[in-house]
Amino acid sequence: MRLTLNGASREVRAGADASLLDVLRDGFGLRSMKDGCAPEGSCGACTVMVDGRAVVSCAQPASRFEGREVLTVEGLDAVTRTAWADAFVTAGASQCGYCSPGIVMKAEALLRRSPRPSRDEIARALAGNLCRCTGYTKILDAVELAALLMGRQEART
C-alpha cells in the first residue's frame, strides 16, 4: 500500500489483518505511537493524525489509509516538536511518557483547528486519551502552554 507519511510518499507491505499502528511501527519502524490497548481503540496511546484529524491507529485496518496523509510526532517540524517538549517538561505533564505522543497528536489536531481552545475544549478533546500517571491537570496546563509557545494565540487575534 502507498500513503503519504510525514510529508513523503511511502510504500509498504501490509498484511490483510495489519492495523495502521502495525504498519507505522513494524513497517516503517516509527516508535512514537504506542500500543496501550490494541485493537480496542480505547486508550489513545496510538493516536496519529490522518488528513488533519486525530485518529487511533490501532483500531482500523491499514488498507483503509491507502493514499491518505499520515502525520506522526516524528513528522512535526522542529519548532513545533520543541514547543510541545518544552510545554510538557515545564508543566510536568509527562511522567512515564507512554501516553504523551498520542496526547500531543490529539492536542496538535485541536490547536490546528482551534488555536485558542478553552480549558474545557482541551479537556473534551483529550477525553479519550488515558494517562495512568499525571492526574490530567498538568496535561491541560501543558496544552495551554504549548498554544502560547507556538504563538498560535497571537496568530488568531
Ligand code: FES
Ligand atoms: S492502543 Fe490504540 S487506542 Fe489504545
Ligand code: FES
Ligand atoms: S505519563 Fe505515564 S501514562 Fe501518561
